[in-house]
Amino acid sequence: xxxxxxxxxxxxxxxxxxxxxxxxxxxxxxxxxxxxxxxxxxxxxxxxxxxxxxxxxxxxxxxxxxxxxxxxxxxxxxxxxxxxxxxxxxxxxxxxxxxxxxxxxxxxxxxxxxxxxxxxxxxxxxxxxxxxxxxxxxxxxxxxxxxxxxxxxxxxxxxxxxxxxxxxxxxxxxxxxxxxxxxxxxxxxxxxxxxxxxxxxxxxxxxxxxxxxxxxxxxxxxx
Amino acid sequence: xxxxxxxxxxxxxxxxxxxxxxxxxxxxxxxxxxxxxxxxxxxxxxxxxxxxxxxxxxxxxxxxxxxxxxxxxxxxxxxxxxxxxxxxxxxxxxxxxxxxxxxxxxxxxxxxxxxxxxxxxxxxxxxxxxxxxxxxxxxxxxxxxxxxxxxxxxxxxxxxxxxxxxxxxxxxxxxxxxxxxxxxxxxxxxxxxxxxxxxxxxxxxxxxxxxxxxxxxxxxxxx
DNA sequence: GCATGCCGATTTGCATACAAGATGGATGCC
DNA sequence: GGCATCCATCTTGTATGCAAATCGGCATGC
Numbered sequence: 001x002x003x004x005x006x007x008x009x010x011x012x013x014x015x016x017x018x019x020x021x022x023x024x025x026x027x028x029x030x031x032x033x034x035x036x037x038x039x040x041x042x043x044x045x046x047x048x049x050x051x052x053x054x055x056x057x058x059x060x061x062x063x064x065x066x067x068x069x070x071x072x073x074x075x076x077x078x079x080x081x082x083x084x085x086x087x088x089x090x091x092x093x094x095x096x097x098x099x100x101x102x103x104x105x106x107x108x109x110x111x112x113x114x115x116x117x118x119x120x121x122x123x124x125x126x127x128x129x130x131x132x133x134x135x136x137x138x139x140x141x142x143x144x145x146x147x148x149x150x151x152x153x154x155x156x157x158x159x160x161x162x163x164x165x166x167x168x169x170x171x172x173x174x175x176x177x178x179x180x181x182x183x184x185x186x187x188x189x190x191x192x193x194x195x196x197x198x199x200x201x202x203x204x205x206x207x208x209x210x211x212x213x214x215x216x217x218x219x220x221x222x223x
Numbered sequence: 224x225x226x227x228x229x230x231x232x233x234x235x236x237x238x239x240x241x242x243x244x245x246x247x248x249x250x251x252x253x254x255x256x257x258x259x260x261x262x263x264x265x266x267x268x269x270x271x272x273x274x275x276x277x278x279x280x281x282x283x284x285x286x287x288x289x290x291x292x293x294x295x296x297x298x299x300x301x302x303x304x305x306x307x308x309x310x311x312x313x314x315x316x317x318x319x320x321x322x323x324x325x326x327x328x329x330x331x332x333x334x335x336x337x338x339x340x341x342x343x344x345x346x347x348x349x350x351x352x353x354x355x356x357x358x359x360x361x362x363x364x365x366x367x368x369x370x371x372x373x374x375x376x377x378x379x380x381x382x383x384x385x386x387x388x389x390x391x392x393x394x395x396x397x398x399x400x401x402x403x404x405x406x407x408x409x410x411x412x413x414x415x416x417x418x419x420x421x422x423x424x425x426x427x428x429x430x431x432x433x434x435x436x437x438x439x440x441x442x443x444x445x446x
Numbered sequence: 447g448c449a450t451g452c453c454g455a456t457t458t459g460c461a462t463a464c465a466a467g468a469t470g471g472a473t474g475c476c
Numbered sequence: 477g478g479c480a481t482c483c484a485t486c487t488t489g490t491a492t493g494c495a496a497a498t499c500g501g502c503a504t505g506c
Contacts, residue, residue: 010467012292012489014280038458048491050273053459054280057237061284063374069235070458070497082373089374092319100315150305151286151312155378233497235459261488271461276489293467293488 013047017055025064025075026164032077063162086163091207093156098203101146102196109146110192117188124181237277248298249387255300286385309386314430316379321426324369325419332369333415340411347404
């Protein structure tokens with residue numbers, strides 16, 4: 001259910017276009033609400049409309065864009081209620097993955113998760129927002145993978161992508177880095193010790209706070 | 224993330240085709256592994272290949288079919304491990320929805336869920352497999368809806384569709400109807416009383432047993 | 447002044463045509 | 477006889493062309 005699902009060497013033009021457009025959305029070059037004109041995209045990428053249309057359909061199913069018959073496609077522009085739903089959904093998916101990870105990660109995976117977490121402490125302390133953000137994605141991805149369940153992991157990743165446009169620069173809210181790292185600590189401890197319920201709770205707590213941070217950031221920007 | 228996501232009057236041909244093909248897969252007319260030839264489907268539906276290709280791409284993203292570049296599309300044929308993953312994922316999604324439903328259903332929704340459940344008792348007692356199965360889908364759908372979270376509900380529905388081809392006639396395993404109804408009772412009680420953790424646990428238990436029933440059924444058929 | 451209907455321009459939906467990679471079977475070779 | 481190779485054929489991928497619906501502006505009428 002994820003964008004890169006058809007991971008294959010020899011990708012078709014439509015696949016490459018879908019990846020490119022998704023990238024544009026995630027980078028903010030294509031903001032929510034932006035109109036996705038078929039001929040425009042086609043010319044821009046030097047292809048015909050056919051692969052563009054296929055790419056758009058693919059993206060529509062992933063939820064990144066909205067298509068309405070005969071009305072064209074736009075980058076998904078969620079209402080505040082829908083954004084709230086996305087955040088709740090992501091929190092639940094992350095928590096579920098954490099729960100399963102606590103139950104089914106291998107000893108090696110647990111150790112690697114712990115190591116990964118510990119290496120992030122330094123980044124947080126140094127206030128390296130950029131590097132921390134990247135490491136953070138990898139950290140969460142490791143937990144998805146640790147759930148050992150492709151459908152759930154894919155959907156968690158999908159949701160993470162979808163909320164991306166709405167939480168850019170979340171770590172800029174002051175103090176967020178250190179808080180985040182402390183919360184990770186609770187999550188890691190629960191997972192490593194095999195405490196499924198604890199992992200679920202700690203992760204829900206963590207992601208909910210991320211949402212709060214988003215709201216704080218949105219409030220700052222609105223001001 | 225669901226097939227009928229682009230629910231709109233004025234559906235495009237590709238949308239109608241996607242619905243038709245999905246229907247064929249869910250009805251078993253197109254069994255897992257079946258090749259989906261573009262020209263064949265096009266002729267069969269009296270259209271050109273263009274909308275067929277768009278429909279296939281849509282279905283590929285939903286997970287119902289597998290497409291590989293330049294190799295065509297087939298109805299998804301999951302390995303036993305993948306089927307196991309799908310069942311686990313579905314159990315988790317259902318449990319998550321049940322948890323949220325326990326937290327956020329309105330009093331009216333709770334009463335309706337209870338009523339729906341009670342009307343199923345009679346069907347189970349009478350052994351009306353067909354009617355019970357339909358009511359069962361509606362019952363679970365009501366819980367998805369009660370979660371008040373579209374992304375999670377859609378994905379739960381998607382998973383339900385995807386496991387469909389692998390659990391046809393599950394209720395034929397003897398005694399399954401009554402057991403199912405008893406398990407529903409626990410789920411309903413927890414949701415109605417607002418016991419989030421209890422709802423989660425009861426639903427996991429229920430869906431896991433469905434999976435066992437599937438395995439029992441598969442074993443019978445293999446014999 | 448505002449609503450309504452009409453018409454041109456634009457855009458999407460679909461069909462057809464063409465190109466290129468994959469498939470399968472016959473052929474030649476060892 | 478078995479195996480690799482090559483070629484005809486089929487299937488998928490992409491481009492182009494045409495039909496139909498939508499959108500915007502303008503004129504018309506109230």
